[in-house]
Amino acid sequence: MIKPFVSFVLVLILMVFVMGSHYLLFPHKKTTESMLNITSLTHISSLSLSLSYDESSFNRTYPEMPTLGKMDFLYER
Amino acid sequence: MMIKIENLYRTFHHDDNEVPVLKNINLNIKEGECIVLKGVSGSGKTTLLSLIAGLDKPSSGKVLIDGEPISKLPDLFASELRAKKIGMIFQHFNLFEHLTVHENVTIPLIPSGLKMKEIQKKVDRALSLAHISHKKEIQAGRLSGGEQQRTAIARALVADPDIILCDEPTANLDRDNSLLFIESIKELNRLGKTIVIATHDPLFEHLDFKSTIIPMADGKIVSSYDDE
Amino acid sequence: MNANAFWHFLTLQLVKERSKHLSVILISMMIVFLLSSVLFISSSIRYSLEETLKVQPDFVVSRTLGGTAIPTPMAWGDELLEIYGVSQVTPRVYGRYFFEPKGKSFLLVGVDFMEEQSHKNLQALIETTDIKAFFEGKQMFVGQGVKEYLNAHFYKGSYNFLTPKGQFENVKFFKTLPSQTNLISNDMIILPLDLARKILGYDEEEVTDILFNVPNTDEWDMMTDKLSALHYDLHVVNKKEVQRSYANLYNYKGGVFLILFLILLATFSLILYQRYSMVYSSERRHIGLLRALGWSINAVLRYKFTETIVVVSVSYILGVLLAYFYVFVLGAPILREIFLGGKNLHNIVGFLPVLDFSVLSSIFLIYALPFIASVLIPVWKVSVTDPKEAML
Numbered sequence: 104m105i106k107p108f109v110s111f112v113l114v115l116i117l118m119v120f121v122m123g124s125h126y127l128l129f130p131h132k133k134t135t136e137s138m139l140n141i142t143s144l145t146h147i148s149s150l151s152l153s154l155s156y157d158e159s160s161f162n163r164t165y166p167e168m169p170t171l172g173k174m175d176f177l178y179e180r
Numbered sequence: 181m182m183i184k185i186e187n188l189y190r191t192f193h194h195d196d197n198e199v200p201v202l203k204n205i206n207l208n209i210k211e212g213e214c215i216v217l218k219g220v221s222g223s224g225k226t227t228l229l230s231l232i233a234g235l236d237k238p239s240s241g242k243v244l245i246d247g248e249p250i251s252k253l254p255d256l257f258a259s260e261l262r263a264k265k266i267g268m269i270f271q272h273f274n275l276f277e278h279l280t281v282h283e284n285v286t287i288p289l290i291p292s293g294l295k296m297k298e299i300q301k302k303v304d305r306a307l308s309l310a311h312i313s314h315k316k317e318i319q320a321g322r323l324s325g326g327e328q329q330r331t332a333i334a335r336a337l338v339a340d341p342d343i344i345l346c347d348e349p350t351a352n353l354d355r356d357n358s359l360l361f362i363e364s365i366k367e368l369n370r371l372g373k374t375i376v377i378a379t380h381d382p383l384f385e386h387l388d389f390k391s392t393i394i395p396m397a398d399g400k401i402v403s404s405y406d407d408e
Numbered sequence: 409m410n411a412n413a414f415w416h417f418l419t420l421q422l423v424k425e426r427s428k429h430l431s432v433i434l435i436s437m438m439i440v441f442l443l444s445s446v447l448f449i450s451s452s453i454r455y456s457l458e459e460t461l462k463v464q465p466d467f468v469v470s471r472t473l474g475g476t477a478i479p480t481p482m483a484w485g486d487e488l489l490e491i492y493g494v495s496q497v498t499p500r501v502y503g504r505y506f507f508e509p510k511g512k513s514f515l516l517v518g519v520d521f522m523e524e525q526s527h528k529n530l531q532a533l534i535e536t537t538d539i540k541a542f543f544e545g546k547q548m549f550v551g552q553g554v555k556e557y558l559n560a561h562f563y564k565g566s567y568n569f570l571t572p573k574g575q576f577e578n579v580k581f582f583k584t585l586p587s588q589t590n591l592i593s594n595d596m597i598i599l600p601l602d603l604a605r606k607i608l609g610y611d612e613e614e615v616t617d618i619l620f621n622v623p624n625t626d627e628w629d630m631m632t633d634k635l636s637a638l639h640y641d642l643h644v645v646n647k648k649e650v651q652r653s654y655a656n657l658y659n660y661k662g663g664v665f666l667i668l669f670l671i672l673l674a675t676f677s678l679i680l681y682q683r684y685s686m687v688y689s690s691e692r693r694h695i696g697l698l699r700a701l702g703w704s705i706n707a708v709l710r711y712k713f714t715e716t717i718v719v720v721s722v723s724y725i726l727g728v729l730l731a732y733f734y735v736f737v738l739g740a741p742i743l744r745e746i747f748l749g750g751k752n753l754h755n756i757v758g759f760l761p762v763l764d765f766s767v768l769s770s771i772f773l774i775y776a777l778p779f780i781a782s783v784l785i786p787v788w789k790v791s792v793t794d795p796k797e798a799m800l
Binding site for chain 2 (some may be wrong): 412413414416417420421424425693694697698699700701702703704705706707795
Binding site (some may be wrong): 104105107108109115118119122125126129131133134135136137138139140141142143144145146147148149150151 | 415416419420422423453456457459460461462463464465498500502515517519525526529530532533551553585586588589590591592593594595596598619650722725726729732733736737748753755758760761763
């Protein structure tokens with residue numbers, strides 16, 4: 104193998120190593136625990152979707168169905 | 181006998197028409213001989229060269245290289261035979277223009293199974309034989325026509341083949357470079373290589389070393405060549 | 409063929425002809441990047457939701473009138489406790505509070521901080537919380553998005569909520585919820601139960617809905633029937649339905665990505681076509697030349713196959729690396745908006761890194777196989793024909 108290619112492969116391996124380290128060192132447990140704590144505290148696991156909750160909005164195609172992407176419909180009107 | 185050609189025919193098919201390009205060629209070429217196939221364009225000399233190299237298959241008849249029928253061998257063996265015994269020099273040089281002279285000359289040896297060190301040795305030897313060592317790190321696309329031709333010669337010599345086939349080698353060269361090429365051929369002939377040149381260049385009519393001119397026209401050898 | 413010499417020539421060709429490979433690598437990398445980014449985001453959200461759904465109660469009951477949710481009486485909780493097999497009955501008070509001038513909304517959640525479990529969860533969530541200080545006045549915990557939004561609108565220390573009775577309730581910010589929980593808590597405001605009731609307009613004996621568990625899953629269907637018989641206006645939802653509604657949401661999002669994927673596929677076919685025709689022009693001559701110089705069909709195929717594998721692998725690795733960095737380090741700007749929306753509050757989600765190797769390997773196969781085939785089939789076709797083109 105010629106040198107420039109070997110250097111390129113080494114850079115690629117280094118990048119994969121950095122990605123692997125980030126993945127392994129990421130505080131998975133702490134983050135999951137925080138999520139579990141907030142869910143246990145509030146009993147709410149709906150995503151905090153950044154949609155505008157317009158009370159008058161409705162599903163135009165299927166009026167009897169809730170609007171798409173609105174997760175709280177299960178608990179709301 | 182190095183190259184033996186027996187009752188060789190080659191016909192091309194265009195739509196429904198049959199175009200005979202070679203008609204009943206019989207030729208015996210001894211080891212160390214220099215043969216000049218001479219004829220106008222369309223006379224069939226390049227096709228004959230392709231058939232000798234095993235790059236094309238005859239419609240009938242056979243070509244024997246050292247007794248082996250190259251056109252009938254399976255690809256793996258034909259390729260090996262070509263790699264070991266035949267060196268080719270083309271009209272348009274056919275170099276990989278993005279590679280250096282040295283890298284171009286390496287190519288025929290890549291599938292040979294040799295180690296890189298051995299390949300380097302052979303390449304250096306071929307480069308000095310073709311008098312192009314001084315340009316070995318230059319990109320092939322940046323060379324003059326003469327230098328490209330010398331690179332092509334080095335590439336043809338690198339596997340130390342017994343046969344050198346040249347297809348219109350001086351067609352893209354000026355007179356000085358053509359004369360230089362003829363000098364190289366003379367040197368190769370002195371080294372005992374069997375050389376077959378397909379050309380229409382009149383410079384090859386009066387070579388100052390032993391050579392045989394075989395005139396070709398309309399797919400046939402027009403003046404018989406007798407090796408006896 | 410000596411492996412050393414072969415790799416020397418292969419890498420030499422790859423480096424020297426890099427401009428030829430670069431465009432292919434870049435476009436392929438973009439395709440892998442987009443596909444992987446979408447899959448990284450969705451698997452990360454899915455994983456987080458699956459984890460949080462585990463601690464969610466099995467059933468939710470609420471009162472409806474004409475299909476519209478109305479406050480649920482607390483007394484229903486006692487009735488539920490009397491049903492055999494029901495445990496952990498928990499009332500819930502929450503609702504959306506609208507920040508009228510801009511049409512934005514927050515999710516107000518009332519929590520009974522006197523409960524031991526809530527206390528524990530809060531301590532675990534915000535380690536430095538002094539719960540005594542929290543009860544000293546009207547205070548609230550706010551999500552990152554709420555905090556940022558209110559700060560931007562000059563509510564630095566407190567906010568005046570307008571109750572349905574027309575009174576103002578000034579509530580101070582106590583603490584911000586940790587950013588790791590943004591996926592759920594970004595638009596959330598956590599208040600003491602009574603205060604939440606006041607702001608949302610519930611009476612003392614009313615809640616939004618009531619949660620409970622039924623540990624025996626075989627009882628679930630029967631439980632739904634029992635509950636429906638309890639009150640004619642009782643609406644019941646179980647956890648399976650919640651999970652299904654998430655799946656529906658993903659299917660809808662999946663539809664958007666199906667279109668995106670089709671566009672990508674079209675682009676990909678164009679690249680493949682380009683590769684295909686390239687093999688038929690300049691590479692045709694190169695292959696012929698290699699054959700004329702003594703390379704066997706096997707050697708040419710091996711060379712082209714390895715070259716393609718290298719190009720495919722490099723673009724795949726680069727695409728996945730870029731997607732990982734984009735999603736899990738940068739938080740997937742732009743693409744995040746498609747998943748989480750961008751209309752209400754600005755949400756900076758730190759996605760939990762999840763690598764689904766089965767999905768990654770499927771991307772590799774979907775992308776690599778057609779690519780390799782589109783190069784190797786024409787190469788094979790050229791290699792098996794007589795290489796006299798090199799002579800011309």
